[in-house]
Amino acid sequence: MALDPLSSAFAALADPTRRAILARLALGETSVMELAEPFDMSLPAISRHLKVLEHAGLISRGREAQWRPCRIAPVAFKQVDGWLGNFRRFWDESFNRLDGLLEEMKAEEAAKASPRKKTKVRVTKEKQGGRTRG
């Protein structure tokens, strides 16, 4: 199945090297050469990562200069942001509501348990009176 544009953006983001490249580009545009510097990787390897990022629409590469400066494409990030926000909000909201439900469940359980505690006390007293526990 072909990945939709958003999925290829996430696919691109899933790789640590590519995230590091993006983190560097967040500071401003730069060349492939400079991007490759902190990594123990060949230039072709870095270029492959850049192609993935470019294909995902996360970066664009200038045509205006021979060194083809790499820069971040903000539109794709905005789209990613929307998705992430929604998914996270879904689980955050759900789990926060679950906290409330668990409090109710604990209270119910405690209410059920307290008569049993009294019974237990009584049994203990009876036991002292010579009865064996069933």
Added chain:
Amino acid sequence: MDARVDKKLKITTPSDLEFAMTRQFDAPRRLVFDAMTKPDLVVRWLGCAEMAMPVCEIDLRVGGAYRFVFRSTEGIEHVLSGTYREVVRPERVVFGEVFAMPGFTSEEYLVTSVFVEADGMTTLTTTIKHPTREARDGHLNSGVEKGVAPAYDRLAEVVATMG
């Protein structure tokens, strides 16, 4: 409320094929397990303001199926459905799941939820394993700790939280 309970939702990527969500709850695991596996309880918490949950069916046994339907305010239905592979109350549940929405149906991915209890608190870790890395990354709309701000200057921070 116990101050030691960390209610922040943490999302990590433990391997190429997986990502994991971790959340703590101030309750023993038998309650958390029930709240997550009994339909009358699930409907009381799962969902969000924009997503109602009109269908919640759970047949909690190995080979049993479940189906959750969420309907957005625009009427778009998102369906989570699957089959239970392991059910060990109250410590572990494993199921194969498929996510579907109009125009998109995911491959089946494996979801493992582990409930660990300590001092009356429960840590829930849900690991979602995709058959391929591409599929996981498609699902990775949940894989980032924070939303990505459109502004460039926030990007580095966000990217750092993904690692």
